[in-house]
Amino acid sequence: MRSLSEIETVSKRSSRAAGYSWGIAEEVAKNIRLLEIFNLPGVKNLNSFFKKKKKLSLDMISAVNQDNVANRDGYCPIIAGVNVLDQIKTLEKLNQVNFKKVLYPLLFLPFISRATAVIGKRIFLKIDDKEFLLNFNNNIYSNYTKNEIIESANNVYLKVIENRDSFNDDEWNELYKLSEETFVEENESLKQGGAGAGLTDND
Amino acid sequence: MAPFIVNHPTLLNNWISAREIALKKIREIKKIPKKDQNIFLECLKKSIKNITSWNTESEYQINKIKSLLKDLNEFIIYLDNNFNFEQDYAFNELYLHLEKKYCEECIEYVVSMMMEPYDDIVLPLIKEMSSEEEKYFNIPTERTVEDLKLILEKKYPDILTIDFTKDENNLNFWFISKNKEEPRLANRFDEMGAELEQPLAIARDIKRLHDLLLKVNNNWTIAKFLSTNNELRHIVRRAFIVEKFPYSEIQDNTIGKTIVPIDMLRLKLSFFGALKFDPRSDKWLRICMFQGAPLPDQLKNYDEHWVYN
Numbered sequence: 001m002r003s004l005s006e007i008e009t010v011s012k013r014s015s016r017a018a019g020y021s022w023g024i025a026e027e028v029a030k031n032i033r034l035l036e037i038f039n040l041p042g043v044k045n046l047n048s049f050f051k052k053k054k055k056l057s058l059d060m061i062s063a064v065n066q067d068n069v070a071n072r073d074g075y076c077p078i079i080a081g082v083n084v085l086d087q088i089k090t091l092e093k094l095n096q097v098n099f100k101k102v103l104y105p106l107l108f109l110p111f112i113s114r115a116t117a118v119i120g121k122r123i124f125l126k127i128d129d130k131e132f133l134l135n136f137n138n139n140i141y142s143n144y145t146k147n148e149i150i151e152s153a154n155n156v157y158l159k160v161i162e163n164r165d166s167f168n169d170d171e172w173n174e175l176y177k178l179s180e181e182t183f184v185e186e187n188e189s190l191k192q193g194g195a196g197a198g199l200t201d202n203d
Numbered sequence: 204m205a206p207f208i209v210n211h212p213t214l215l216n217n218w219i220s221a222r223e224i225a226l227k228k229i230r231e232i233k234k235i236p237k238k239d240q241n242i243f244l245e246c247l248k249k250s251i252k253n254i255t256s257w258n259t260e261s262e263y264q265i266n267k268i269k270s271l272l273k274d275l276n277e278f279i280i281y282l283d284n285n286f287n288f289e290q291d292y293a294f295n296e297l298y299l300h301l302e303k304k305y306c307e308e309c310i311e312y313v314v315s316m317m318m319e320p321y322d323d324i325v326l327p328l329i330k331e332m333s334s335e336e337e338k339y340f341n342i343p344t345e346r347t348v349e350d351l352k353l354i355l356e357k358k359y360p361d362i363l364t365i366d367f368t369k370d371e372n373n374l375n376f377w378f379i380s381k382n383k384e385e386p387r388l389a390n391r392f393d394e395m396g397a398e399l400e401q402p403l404a405i406a407r408d409i410k411r412l413h414d415l416l417l418k419v420n421n422n423w424t425i426a427k428f429l430s431t432n433n434e435l436r437h438i439v440r441r442a443f444i445v446e447k448f449p450y451s452e453i454q455d456n457t458i459g460k461t462i463v464p465i466d467m468l469r470l471k472l473s474f475f476g477a478l479k480f481d482p483r484s485d486k487w488l489r490i491c492m493f494q495g496a497p498l499p500d501q502l503k504n505y506d507e508h509w510v511y512n
Contacts, residue, residue, distance in 0.1 A: 013379075022402035023436020030340060062430040082433065086344040086426040118341060 002043075008033045011046060018050045020078065027082055031110035038113075038140050040106060041147045048149045049077070049104040056103065063087070066094045074101035074152050081111030084158075088115040091160075098157045102127075105153040112158055113137050122161040127153045133161075206377060206386045206403050208471050212444050212451035213334040218474045219450035221328040222314075228324045229317050230295035239320035240288045242508070247282075247316045249511035251275060253479055261484040263463075267308060268482070274309035319508060332474070339444050342436070344426035351425060351439065352416045354446045355409060361454060362406045363413055371460040377403040388464055388486070406456040408438040478510050 012029035016022060028046070035042030057072040060079045064087050068075070080102060084091060091097050102108055105127045116123050117137035125132040130144040130153075165172070186194065208215045254275070257268055278301070290296060294317055301310045318325050355363065367373050376391045378399055391397040402408070412435045419428060429436060445452045456462065463485050472480070477490035495512055497505035506512065 021434045021436055023438070023440060024433055026340075026437060026440070030337075083426075083430055086342070086429050089345050090426070114341065 004033050004036065007036055007043060011043070014046070014050060015078075018053055024078060024082055027085075027111070028078055028107075031081070031107070031114075034110040034113060034137075035106065039145075040109070040140075041149070042106070042110075044147070045104050045106045045149050048151070049107060052151075058103065059101075064091060064097065066096070067098045067100075069100040070102075074103040075099055075108075077102055077104045077106075077108035081108045084108075085111045085115050085118070088118050092119050092121070096157060096159045098155070101152060101154055102156045103152045104150065105156055106150050108156065109134075113140065119160070121163055124159045124161055125156070126158075127156050206401065206457075206467075208467055209403050209405060209453060209457065211334070211336065212441065213336050213339055213448055214332075215453075216448035216451035217332050217334050221332050223450070225318055225321070225325050225328055226298070226314055229321055230292065230298055232294060233291050235288055235293045240293075242320040243316055244282065246319045246508050246511050247275075247313065248279060249508075250312075250316065251279075253511070256479075257481050259482050259484065261482065263485045264465075264482040270306050271308045271312065274305040275312065278305060278309065278313065339447065340440070342425060342429070342440050343443055344424060344429065346425050346443070347421065348416055348419055348423045348425070348428055349421035351428075351442060352413065352421070354442050355413045355416070358442070358445050358452065359406075359409050359413075359454070362409050362456070365406060365410060365456055365459075367407050367410055372456060373407060373458060374460045375458045375462060376400040377457070388462070391458075402437050404458045405438070405441065405453065407458060408435060409442070411435060412438050412442070 008029040011032040012025045015025035015028040020028065032042035032046055035045075056074075058076040058079075059070040059072050059074060060076055061068060061083055062079075064080070064083050068080075080099065084097070109125060109127070109132060112123055112125050113134045114137050116134045120136070122136065123134045125134055127144075127150070130150075131142060132144070133141040135141070184190070251272070254268060254272055257264075259265060259268070281300075282297075286297065286300075287293070297317075298310075298314070301313055305313075365372050370392065374390055374392070375388050376397045377386055377388055378396050378401060379385070380387045386401065386403075389396065391400075415432060415435065416428075425439065429439065441452075453467065465482055465485050465488055468488060469480055469482075472488075472490050477492055479491040479494060481489040481491075483489060495509050497509060
């Protein structure tokens with residue numbers, strides 16, 4: 001089995017050989033490592049993309065908008081991904097960003113996963129019918145688990161999910177009340193003699 | 204191997220930082236106990252024979268070794284005859300004397316000997332010497348071109364004065380050897396392959412980036428700048444790392460005529476635990492890691508400074 005360091009090094013060098021700058025090659029290397037950690041077929045898709053890249057007419061986006069429509073064969077997943085990552089703090093305000101036709105969209109995914117860590121918010125990513133919930137670059141929930149090459153997706157959109165509690169106040173209060181059963185009622189003696197004071201155990 | 208320290212700036216920072224902290228703490232010791240004086244002196248004197256075993260055909264290295272030996276011998280005479288270890292902050296006085304009188308190799312050599320009596324200072328620093336490089340990988344693209352320009356001007360003042368249109372400053376290129384899959388250095392004007400240059404010409408690329416930044420609006424975000432200037436993305440990332448880590452950069456031109464790769468190699472290997480260095484030229488060296496180390500049946504009772512035996 002190949003180590004993650006090997007995967008990263010070979011991905012970086014091959015990306016450079018495929019014509020990307022060293023800085024972008026570094027990004028791709030981190031991404032392929034990430035895909036493989038998440039058990040998604042990074043190496044397989046990167047290899048396939050690079051084999052076909054010369055024959056493809058790639059759309060190279062620079063400024064990302066709310067709606068982005070490719071005019072040629074489709075967006076380069078690497079250039080589109082780099083720019084989404086770089087511009088995520090602006091794009092976050094748009095709430096949702098759409099791409100019409102992205103080539104090898106699995107290579108686009110890790111940029112978005114990393115973007116969740118930058119903005120501290122989850123992002124829901126939809127690649128045609130495949131759904132991914134990207135959680136702060138720590139894990140991915142998805143309805144897609146196949147080890148296959150996805151050559152293109154007609155519709156890709158990402159939606160920033162605002163941070164909010166997944167429970168209501170009643171549920172919280174009930175749980176909090178139960179947690180209080182670990183507390184000791186202070187009598188006068190304890191109030192005077194006890195060291196330290198604070199609302200939570202973390203103080 | 205030499206480019207390792209170029210490729211791992213935060214790790215390099217943490218290594219050097221540990222060395223600086225250890226040296227600072229040793230220089231701050233007011234009274235040096237007799238026991239510590241003796242360990243230092245004994246290690247220093249015993250270690251000299253290691254240097255005399257280094258053989259090289261490189262004139263450059265022969266001269267460096269000679270100069271180191273000469274300095275160390277003079278230094279030992281000074282220690283034996285003129286230095287008062289009972290004075291306050293004796294190691295600090297010694298260090299100041301070293302800086303005034305001796306070559307850099309000698310200073311570094313003696314500093315490593317100063318650390319020998321002080322496991323209590325050195326050992327706690329070990330856990331600070333690794334680095335979570337991933338944490339610093341993302342480029343802070345919300346920062347501005349002006350921020351980046353100021354970082355370059357503050358962190359690379361000497362580098363920015365280098366004229367890379369002169370061949371001597373742009374003489375070499377780093378490449379990965381197909382035969383060995385290892386980094387190598389070659390003259391770009393004599394050899395083929397410069398188009399496959401590795402991104403290790405930090406000084407040249409810093410200068411290129413600075414020149415480019417002078418032509419764009421200071422208020423642009425880095426995201427906007429990168430959207431059309433990704434060729435220098437690797438160096439933009441680096442500059443933002445160097446901003447946070449004072450010892451993360453080699454402040455030299457790694458492709459210039461006077462580059463001595465072996466210096467980078469020795470630095471790296473010393474932190475990897477290499478104990479004896481045998482420079483073979485200005486490009487490579489042999490090292491030894493465990494020569495004379497205690498064997499399993501000797502581990503109950505052994506000289507902690509066995510490396511100098």
